[in-house]
Amino acid sequence: MEEKIKELRAAIEQAGAAVTNEAELSAFWQQFLSKNGAVAGLTKSLRDVPKEERPAVGKTINEFKNWAEAQYQALSAQVERAALAARNAAETVDITLPAQKRPNGSLHPITLVKNEIVDVFSGMGFEIYEGPEIEDDDHNFTRLNVPKNHPARDMQDTFYVAEDIVLRTHTSPGQIRVMDSEKPPIKVLVPGRVFRSDSDATHSPMFHQMEGLVVDKGITLCDLQGMLDEFVQALFGEGVKTRLRPSYFPFTEPSVEVDVSCFECGGKGCPLCKHTGWIEVLGGGIVHHNVLANCGIDPKVYSGLAFGIGIERIAMLKYGINNIGLMFENDLRFLKQFED
Numbered sequence: 001m002e003e004k005i006k007e008l009r010a011a012i013e014q015a016g017a018a019v020t021n022e023a024e025l026s027a028f029w030q031q032f033l034s035k036n037g038a039v040a041g042l043t044k045s046l047r048d049v050p051k052e053e054r055p056a057v058g059k060t061i062n063e064f065k066n067w068a069e070a071q072y073q074a075l076s077a078q079v080e081r082a083a084l085a086a087r088n089a090a091e092t093v094d095i096t097l098p099a100q101k102r103p104n105g106s107l108h109p110i111t112l113v114k115n116e117i118v119d120v121f122s123g124m125g126f127e128i129y130e131g132p133e134i135e136d137d138d139h140n141f142t143r144l145n146v147p148k149n150h151p152a153r154d155m156q157d158t159f160y161v162a163e164d165i166v167l168r169t170h171t172s173p174g175q176i177r178v179m180d181s182e183k184p185p186i187k188v189l190v191p192g193r194v195f196r197s198d199s200d201a202t203h204s205p206m207f208h209q210m211e212g213l214v215v216d217k218g219i220t221l222c223d224l225q226g227m228l229d230e231f232v233q234a235l236f237g238e239g240v241k242t243r244l245r246p247s248y249f250p251f252t253e254p255s256v257e258v259d260v261s262c263f264e265c266g267g268k269g270c271p272l273c274k275h276t277g278w279i280e281v282l283g284g285g286i287v288h289h290n291v292l293a294n295c296g297i298d299p300k301v302y303s304g305l306a307f308g309i310g311i312e313r314i315a316m317l318k319y320g321i322n323n324i325g326l327m328f329e330n331d332l333r334f335l336k337q338f339e340d
C-alpha cells in the first residue's frame with residue numbers, strides 16, 4: 001500500500017504540474033478525485049489489507065486523500081488566477097487613444113430667442129414673473145377688461161378645462177397677478193406657454209409669449225416705443241426702426257400694433273415684408289384704466305404700458321423659418337442648425 005500511495009503521489013504531482021486550464025483541471029479531477037478515480041480506488045483496496053492493519057492504513061489513505069484534495073484546490077485557484085490574468089490582458093484599454101466625440105446638445109431656437117429678449121429687458125431693469133398655465137376666466141379675461149360675452153373673446157379660441165377654467169390664451173393674466181401682489185413702480189416680463197385652438201403654417205395650438213408691463217407715474221407711449229426700439233435693435237440689428245399703428249386690445253387704450261422696418265431689405269420692399277418695408281412684430285399699448293382699477297391701482301395717479309411678444313413669430317423672422325410646425329417636431333436636422 002505504501003508503494004501504491006507513493007506512485008500515486010508522483011502521478012498526481014506530475015499531472016498537476018501539467019494543468020493550465022479549466023479542461024485540464026477537470027480531467028485531473030476525473031482521473032484522481034472522482035468517484036471512480038485513483039484515490040477512491042485506494043479506499044476500495046483497503047478490503048485486501050489484513051484486518052489488524054486496516055486502522056493504520058485507513059488513516060494513511062485518509063491523509064493522502066486530504067493531500068490530493070488540497071492539490072486540486074491549489075490547482076483550481078491557480079487556473080482561476082491565470083484565466084483572470086488572460087482576461088485582463090485581453091480587455092486592456094489603450095488610454096492614449098483619442099476619445100470618442102459625444103454629440104453636444106444645443107438650445108432650442110425658442111429658448112435662444114426667449115433668452116435674448118430676457119437679456120435685453122433685464123438690461124432695462126425688468127424682473128421676470130411666471131404665472132400658471134391653467135388660469136381662471138377672471139384673470140385671463142374679465143379683469144383684463146374683457147367682460148363675459150364681450151366680442152373680443154372671439155379673438156382668442158379658448159381651450160376650456162372646466163367652466164370658467166381655461167388654458168391661458170395669452171400671458172396677459174400675468175399682468176393681473178403681478179399688480180395684485182406688487183405696488184408700483186412695476187417693471188416685469190412674463191414669459192410662458194399659451195394655448196389656442198388654432199393651427200396652420202403660422203399658428204400652433206401651443207406657443208410662447210413674453211408679456212411686458214411697466215406701471216409708474218407718468219408712463220406714456222413714448223416709453224413704450226423707446227423700450228421697443230432698443231429691443232428690436234438688439235434682436236434684428238442696429239439700423240432697424242419701429243412704427244406704431246393704431247389697433248385694438250380690450251386691456252389697453254390706446255392700443256398699438258408695432259412694426260419693425262424690414263431688416264432684410266432695409267425698408268425698400270422684399271418678399272419678407274410683403275413689399276411694404278415693414279414687418280408686424282407685436283402688440284402693445286397703454287394699460288386700460290379699468291385694468292389698473294381692477295387691481296387696486298389708482299389710474300389717476302399711475303399709468304402703465306404693456307406689450308405682448310410672440311416668441312415663435314420673432315424666432316421665425318429672425319431665422320427665416322416659414323413653418324411654425326418645425327419648432328415642435330424636434331427633428332434633429334432642424335435643431336442642429338442652431339448649435340453654437
Ligand code: DAH
Nearest residue numbers: 170172283284285306307308
Ligand atoms: N395678449 C395679446 C394677445 O395675445 C397680446 C398683447 C397685446 C399683450 C397688447 C399686451 C398688449 O400686453 O398690451 O394677442
